[in-house]
Amino acid sequence: MSLLFRQHIEQIISLTDDEYTEILSYFKPKTYKKHQFIVQQEEPVSQEYFILKGLVKSYITGDDGKEHIIQFAMENWWVTDYQAYVNKEPATYNIDCVEATELLSITSEQKTLLCQRFHKMEHFFRVKATSGYIALQKRILSFMHQDTEQRYRQLFEQYPTLFQRVPKAMIASYLGVSRETLSRLSVK
Amino acid sequence: MSLLFRQHIEQIISLTDDEYTEILSYFKPKTYKKHQFIVQQEEPVSQEYFILKGLVKSYITGDDGKEHIIQFAMENWWVTDYQAYVNKEPATYNIDCVEATELLSITSEQKTLLCQRFHKMEHFFRVKATSGYIALQKRILSFMHQDTEQRYRQLFEQYPTLFQRVPKAMIASYLGVSRETLSRLSVK
Numbered sequence: 001m002s003l004l005f006r007q008h009i010e011q012i013i014s015l016t017d018d019e020y021t022e023i024l025s026y027f028k029p030k031t032y033k034k035h036q037f038i039v040q041q042e043e044p045v046s047q048e049y050f051i052l053k054g055l056v057k058s059y060i061t062g063d064d065g066k067e068h069i070i071q072f073a074m075e076n077w078w079v080t081d082y083q084a085y086v087n088k089e090p091a092t093y094n095i096d097c098v099e100a101t102e103l104l105s106i107t108s109e110q111k112t113l114l115c116q117r118f119h120k121m122e123h124f125f126r127v128k129a130t131s132g133y134i135a136l137q138k139r140i141l142s143f144m145h146q147d148t149e150q151r152y153r154q155l156f157e158q159y160p161t162l163f164q165r166v167p168k169a170m171i172a173s174y175l176g177v178s179r180e181t182l183s184r185l186s187v188k
Numbered sequence: 189m190s191l192l193f194r195q196h197i198e199q200i201i202s203l204t205d206d207e208y209t210e211i212l213s214y215f216k217p218k219t220y221k222k223h224q225f226i227v228q229q230e231e232p233v234s235q236e237y238f239i240l241k242g243l244v245k246s247y248i249t250g251d252d253g254k255e256h257i258i259q260f261a262m263e264n265w266w267v268t269d270y271q272a273y274v275n276k277e278p279a280t281y282n283i284d285c286v287e288a289t290e291l292l293s294i295t296s297e298q299k300t301l302l303c304q305r306f307h308k309m310e311h312f313f314r315v316k317a318t319s320g321y322i323a324l325q326k327r328i329l330s331f332m333h334q335d336t337e338q339r340y341r342q343l344f345e346q347y348p349t350l351f352q353r354v355p356k357a358m359i360a361s362y363l364g365v366s367r368e369t370l371s372r373l374s375v376k
Contacts, residue, residue: 129317
């Protein structure tokens with residue numbers, strides 16, 4: 001399982017065995033059951049997570065009681081409420097487990113120390129933060145000028161396995177449409 | 189003018205005079221007139237920009253010929269089409285100057301070299317990339333669960349000077365509402 005993590009880091013930088021062992025010591029493994037919360041709205045957020053196995057969703061609950069899904073995250077993704085994690089503020093959204101999930105967690109302080117210790121880990125996290133920025137910008141662009149069908153297709157092309165792993169109601173919530181609208185798109 | 193840039197960097201890391209002189213040598217100053225393009229949709233994007241003076245907007249033009257404004261950027265902001273800049277792809281949107289604008293520009297290759305040369309500049313850019321990610325996530329959340337009035341107020345609180353610097357039609361385009369709707373909000 002930590003082989004996946006090493007491969008993930010080595011997509012961007014190279015590591016010796018000793019370096020990897022030392023890097024891994026900054027992280028703690030965690031296991032969550034289906035439906036458990038990783039981050040809860042209004043609560044402090046001390047950890048960032050790397051997903052080894054499983055699938056989580058970030059969401060806010062609207063005044064109408066409905067879930068609005070901001071993001072899904074699965075194997076090889078980093079996830080937390082970054083605003084809360086970085087600025088030591090209460091969480092602005094929830095993250096819970098759609099499947100049983102295995103994670104590696106790191107505190108903000110440990111991440112800073114890890115980046116000070118290894119310049120190349122600072123580089124790794126700079127590259128990942130930039131990739132995250134690009135992914136969010138794509139999502140904003142899709143909100144601004146794509147219709148539901150285009151957004152559905154784009155989601156399907158980006159994450160084909162997602163559709164086997166999450167209920168259709170969640171896909172609808174992510175796209176901001178009703179179940180009925182989603183069904184019309186699915187049969188096309 | 190480069191004092192502003194040094195102060196901006198030193199909000200996150202400390203620099204000696206020699207270090208700053210060397211860092212500055214990786215950048216080139218550029219000047220654009222009002223209405224000039226910094227980034228053009230479909231064109232390659234070789235530079236990232238730090239704004240010393242002025243104001244720019246990022247936008248896409250919809251099939252209906254309307255401008256959809258993604259983002260404004262002004263003094264002390266970094267701006268480019270990051271997807272195009274990082275992945276060497278054609279630009280997915282335009283950036284043009286709402287005011288005459290003075291910039292410092294850096295190529296992707298020079299930025300990589302700068303970060304290799306100075307671990308602390310890699311740290312600086314990691315922190316900036318994370319801040320950018322957080323800002324975009326706020327914008328996504330506001331798209332998902334705030335009404336127009338809440339989004340208008342949030343924009344006003346975040347960037348009070350913006351309302352003196354850009355025409356109302358651009359504020360309306362950023363919020364995704366008509367001029368008429370905006371006027372109703374403005375008088376409240």
